[in-house]
Amino acid sequence: MRPFTDGDHARPGPVKEVSSFVGRRSELAAARRILVRARLLTLTGTGGVGKTRLARRICESLRTAYKDGVLVVELGTLETGDLLGPTVAAALGLRDQGPDPTALLVDYLSDKRMLLILDNCEHLLPDCAGLVDRILRGAPRMRVLVTSRQILGVYGEQVLAVPSLPVPDPGSPAREIARHDSVRLFTDRAASVQPGFAVDARNAATVARLAQRLEGIPLAIELAAVRLRTLRLDGLMRELDDFLEVPVAGSAVTLPRHRTLRATMDWSYRLCSPPEQRLWARLSMFPGSVDLDTAEAVCAGDGIASAEVFDLIAGLVDKSVLVSEYSEGGTRYRMLECIRGHGGERLQPEEGRALRLRYIGHYRDLVSGHRVDELVPEQLDRYLLLQREQPNVRAALELCLGEPDTAVVGLETASTMWSFSLPTGSLTEGRYWLERGLDLAPAPSHARATALWVDGMLALRQGDVAGAMPRLEESHAFALSTGDERLLPYVIRISGLAAYVAGDVRRGLELLEESLVLHRAMDDVAGVALDLYFAATYGSVHDPGRAAAHGEELLALCEERRAAVSRGYAQLSLGIAAWSLGDRDRAESLVRESAAFTAHINDRWCLTQCLEVLAWIAGAGGDHARAAWVLGAAHALWQAVDSSPTRLWYHAVWHESCADQARRALGDRDFTAAFRDGARHSLDHTVLDRIDSRSRA
Numbered sequence: 001m002r003p004f005t006d007g008d009h010a011r012p013g014p015v016k017e018v019s020s021f022v023g024r025r026s027e028l029a030a031a032r033r034i035l036v037r038a039r040l041l042t043l044t045g046t047g048g049v050g051k052t053r054l055a056r057r058i059c060e061s062l063r064t065a066y067k068d069g070v071l072v073v074e075l076g077t078l079e080t081g082d083l084l085g086p087t088v089a090a091a092l093g094l095r096d097q098g099p100d101p102t103a104l105l106v107d108y109l110s111d112k113r114m115l116l117i118l119d120n121c122e123h124l125l126p127d128c129a130g131l132v133d134r135i136l137r138g139a140p141r142m143r144v145l146v147t148s149r150q151i152l153g154v155y156g157e158q159v160l161a162v163p164s165l166p167v168p169d170p171g172s173p174a175r176e177i178a179r180h181d182s183v184r185l186f187t188d189r190a191a192s193v194q195p196g197f198a199v200d201a202r203n204a205a206t207v208a209r210l211a212q213r214l215e216g217i218p219l220a221i222e223l224a225a226v227r228l229r230t231l232r233l234d235g236l237m238r239e240l241d242d243f244l245e246v247p248v249a250g251s252a253v254t255l256p257r258h259r260t261l262r263a264t265m266d267w268s269y270r271l272c273s274p275p276e277q278r279l280w281a282r283l284s285m286f287p288g289s290v291d292l293d294t295a296e297a298v299c300a301g302d303g304i305a306s307a308e309v310f311d312l313i314a315g316l317v318d319k320s321v322l323v324s325e326y327s328e329g330g331t332r333y334r335m336l337e338c339i340r341g342h343g344g345e346r347l348q349p350e351e352g353r354a355l356r357l358r359y360i361g362h363y364r365d366l367v368s369g370h371r372v373d374e375l376v377p378e379q380l381d382r383y384l385l386l387q388r389e390q391p392n393v394r395a396a397l398e399l400c401l402g403e404p405d406t407a408v409v410g411l412e413t414a415s416t417m418w419s420f421s422l423p424t425g426s427l428t429e430g431r432y433w434l435e436r437g438l439d440l441a442p443a444p445s446h447a448r449a450t451a452l453w454v455d456g457m458l459a460l461r462q463g464d465v466a467g468a469m470p471r472l473e474e475s476h477a478f479a480l481s482t483g484d485e486r487l488l489p490y491v492i493r494i495s496g497l498a499a500y501v502a503g504d505v506r507r508g509l510e511l512l513e514e515s516l517v518l519h520r521a522m523d524d525v526a527g528v529a530l531d532l533y534f535a536a537t538y539g540s541v542h543d544p545g546r547a548a549a550h551g552e553e554l555l556a557l558c559e560e561r562r563a564a565v566s567r568g569y570a571q572l573s574l575g576i577a578a579w580s581l582g583d584r585d586r587a588e589s590l591v592r593e594s595a596a597f598t599a600h601i602n603d604r605w606c607l608t609q610c611l612e613v614l615a616w617i618a619g620a621g622g623d624h625a626r627a628a629w630v631l632g633a634a635h636a637l638w639q640a641v642d643s644s645p646t647r648l649w650y651h652a653v654w655h656e657s658c659a660d661q662a663r664r665a666l667g668d669r670d671f672t673a674a675f676r677d678g679a680r681h682s683l684d685h686t687v688l689d690r691i692d693s694r695s696r697a
Contacts, residue, residue, distance in 0.1 A: 023165055023181030024054050030160055031058050035115070035143050038158040039136055042146045045162035047338035048219030048261045051147040054162055055117050058145065066143070068114040076120035076337045077287040077391035079398055081127030086428045088118075088131065093604055101428045102131060106138035108639065113141040120337060121148040129154050164216035167208065174204035182211040185218060189225035193318075197228065206237050213240050213260075219336065220264040226320045227271070243267045265342045268319055275304055277346065279312045280321055284343035285359050288391030289325055289332035294366075298358050302351060329388055356399055360406060363389070363396035364413050373419035373526045375563035380601065383565060386420045393417070401436045411437035411451045418454045423565065423603055427458045434458070449478040449487055457494045463647070465501055472498060489518035493531055497538075500649055505542050509535065529557055529566055536573035540650045544580035551577045568594045568606055575613060576650055588617045599688055608637040611687075612645055612655060619658040624665040625674050627658055632678025633687055 031054075034041050043051045059070045073091045078084065085102035094101075094108055109116075116135070121128040129152040132144050136156065146152060151159050165182035177183055178199040186207060190197040199207055210233075214220040227236050244263050269277060282299040283290065292310060300306040313333060316322040321343075322333045335343065347355070366389065370382040386393070393413070400410025414433035421430035434455040441448055452475035459468035472495055479487040496511030512535045519527035536551035551574030558567035575590035595610035611634035619627035638644050645651035663671045681687055 023184060024050070024057065027054055027160065027162060028057060028061060031145070032062065034158050034160060035062070035145070038156065039142065040132060040144045040146070040152075040154060040157045042148055042151050042157055042159050043162050044148060044151060044159055046164075046217070046261065047149065048217050048336075049162050049164060050218040051162050052119050053218075055119055055145060055147050059115070059117055062115055066113055066115045068112040070115040070117065072117040072119060074119050075124060075128070077394075078124065079287060079395060081124045082432055083394070083429050084124060084127045084131055086426060086432075088116075090424065090426055093602065102134060106134050109135060109139035109142055111141070112139060115143045115145060117145045117147075119147050121146050121152070122150055125150055125152065128152060165211075165218060165221075167211040167216045170205040170208040170212070172204075172208070174199060174201045177204040177208045180208075180211065182214075182216040182221060183207055186211060186221050186225050189222050190228050193226055193229040203233055206233055210237055210240065213237075213244060214264060215260045217261050217264070219338065220261050222320050223264050223268045226318060229318060240267070243270075261338070262342075265339065268321065269342065269346070272319065272321070273312075273315070275308060276312050276315050276319075276321075278303055278351075279309070280316060280343040281347040281351075282343075282355055283316075283322070283333075283335065284340045284347065285355060285395070286334075286392050287340075287395050288389065289334035290392070291330055291332050294362065294392075295333070298355070298362050301358070302354065329384060332388070360396050360399055360409060363393050364409055367393060367413050367416045371416060371419050371526070372423060372565065373530060375525055375529055375558060375561040375566055377562040379563045379565045383420065383423065383601075386417075387424070397433050401433065401440060404440055407437055407440035408445070408447050411441050411447050415447070415451045415454045418457065421458065422461070423605065427462055431455055431458050431462075444478055446478075446482075446484060446487060449475045449484065450490075452478075453487075453491045453494050457497070460494065460497055460501060465498065468494075468498060485518075485522070489515040489522070489524070489527060489531075492518070493527075493534065497534065500538050505538075505649065509539050509542060512538065525557070525561075529554060529563075532557070533566075533569055533573050536570075536577055537650050540573075540577045540580045541653060544577050548574065548577035548581060551575075564597070565601070565603075568598045568601075568603065572598075572606055572609055572613075575610075579613060579616060579654070584617055584620055587613065591617075595688060604637055608634055608643075609648075609651070611637060612651055616654050616658045619661050624662040625670070628662045628666060628671045628674035629678035631655075631659060631662070632675035633681060634678075635675070636679040 031041060031043070043055060045051050056072060059072055063070050071091060073088050075084070075087070078087055085100075085105055089101050089105045089108075092105070092108065094104060118128060118132070125148065128146065128148070132146065132152060133154050135142055135144060136154070151157060165185060166180055167182045168177040168180040170177075178187070183199060187197065187199055210224065211221065214224060224236065224240065227239070231239065244260070244267070269280065272280060279295075279299055282304075283295065285298070286294075292313065295313060296306045296309045300309055304312070313322060317324055317333070321339055322335060325332045325334060367386070370385055372379060372383050372386070374382075376382075397410050397414060400406040400413065410433070414430070414437055417430060417433070421427055434451050438448065438451055438455070452471040456468040456471035456475065459465075459471065472491060475487070476491045476495065478484065479491055492511050493515035496508045496515065499505075499508035499511060512531055516528060516531040516535065519531055532550045532554035536547045536554060539547040539550065551570060555567065555570040555574055557563075558570045571590040571594035575587045575594065578584075578590065579587035591610050591613045595607055595614065598606035598610065611630055615627045615630035615634060618624075618630060634645075645655040666674065
């Protein structure tokens with residue numbers, strides 16, 4: 001049994017810093033002091049001053065001080081405030097299955113002792129202020145740390161201005177100059193491109209002058225240091241003097257810091273070759289990181305040959321314009337927000353229009369070519385790729401849905417993303433894009449009808465029956481009037497789920513099996529698989545024998561096609577059917593294996609259901625203490641996914657029976673103690689090991 005971890009097949013883990021952290025001792029100490037007495041701290045300062053790095057170092061230094069952990073949410077890649085609440089909820093592993101994901105988020109955090117860090121808030125200032133205010137009001141033990149060029153203006157906010165690094169007097173002794181943080185940063189970065197570089201009596205005054213010219217701005221210092229790859233220190237100093245046009249040492253006139261950083265970026269831009277400049281501007285389209293293949297697909301052409309892109313990227317990495325990130329998914333490249341903005345300003349209008357069309361087309365094709373519902377050996381890889389690309393897909397959707405001419409493309413892309421939205425639980429975001437597209441593309445079409453049933457399905461999962469039914473009716477009417485055989489079985493399937501929600505069990509199963517027949521006739525394997533899953537789970541109580549047959553077929557199909565993600569759900573559905581038939585051993589074997597895998601990939605929706613079934617099995621075996629503990633662990637996860645076993649037809653009856661039996665066997669006091677202990681450990685990465693250890697005790 002593998003533990004619940006953020007391991008090699010979980011969501012992409014944090015990327016390690018590729019360079020060391022220098023200085024900021026006083027700011028670190030001040031931030032720690034403030035967070036002891038205040039609940040909201042905002043780090044402010046000009047672009048490039050190092051607010052993000054400081055926030056992350058604060059995070060590391062305080063990680064053990066908060067019982068429920070420290071979470072960093074990067075907002076620089078989020079381009080619309082409408083998705084702020086769902087994004088933070090998703091970072092916590094919550095599934096936004098309600099109309100107000102922020103309410104779910106606040107409710108989840110209400111009893112947590114946690115530090116939440118919101119990084120790069122300035123472009124979403126009103127939305128961030130509203131979210132933080134709700135969190136602080138509804139979760140009294142929470143602390144929030146924000147980085148922004150402007151304050152939020154929320155009651156109780158404490159502000160810590162992050163200054164530039166202190167710079168030395170060029171006339172000071174070399175040893176004293178070397179101790180200044182600005183010089184230490186320059187030395188560290190210079191040594192990475194010129195091994196052995198150090199500050200000594202011969203170069204100390206020049207390094208001090210350089211730090212002064214750059215006014216101690218960390219990003220400006222880093223951009224300058226990489227020039228030592230091709231220049232001597234004195235040549236670098238002359239180049240800076242010429243470009244920045246600053247007075248000689250001793251003059252009282254200096255450039256304002258924001259002009260200094262901008263001038264340094266201008267200088268870096270001019271030092272790039274024309275193709276590197278063009279690629280810098282084009283890569284500014286990507287709010288998230290990008291891999292080489294995507295950079296070639298979107299950015300090549302009009303002056304950049306595809307074969308050149310790799311060397312141009314290497315040049316931009318050498319100049320610190322791009323940052324390399326290494327993870328299991330391969331090497332990806334990203335820009336700091338201020339560098340990205342600098343490049344975007346240099347994108348010419350005509351070039352920008354062509355680039356936007358390539359960008360939109362690339363992500364339409366990427367999403368359609370990586371459907372997670374398809375039963376293929378690469379199913380898990382597809383899921384992880386879409387997870388990495390989510391910021392860029394959002395940008396593509398924003399571009400599509402910004403103009404009526406591309407609205408249909410956006411609608412198609414948003415519809416295809418349902419197979420990612422369901423397992424990740426990003427239902428509110430999925431509906432956000434769909435409903436924007438539906439408003440922009442009101443004319444009847446296959447694309448609109450598809451978006452309607454997808455939106456109806458997501459609405460049902462959120463419990464929004466009133467919102468789902470008109471969508472399903474319109475989609476169904478289009479399919480019938482046009483004879484659209486591709487569309488009809490999908491609409492029938494979701495209508496079956498709606499019937500279950502309404503309590504019409506027999507009709508629900510009939511519709512699911514009707515959809516299954518139609519999908520078989522079209523040889524639509526993905527459609528067949530999902531029909532089998534719903535028929536196996538929802539039908540397990542009403543007709544467990546037929547449900548088990550559906551589950552067996554689904555499991556065989558997933559194993560034949562090596563579809564790992566779907567196999568976990570097949571094991572769950574067959575396990576529930578086996579339980580309903582009284583085969584506890586088979587049920588436990590299937591559900592345990594599913595739990596181990598889905599916990600490992602951080603699929604809490606499937607894991608929650610697995611824990612629920614394991615509790616029933618423990619109770620049926622007479623281990624009521626273990627059943628109560630696992631029910632508690634499942635309860636906390638049900639809350640995290642904003643759901644309840646009583647909402648699902650195939651869980652409700654067994655859940656109540658298990659809880660009642662355990663309470664009678666243990667008594668209220670012992671049942672409650674075991675239940676609460678399980679709830680405390682539900683999000684522990686070793687929850688499955690704990691269940692095993694309890695069974696051995």
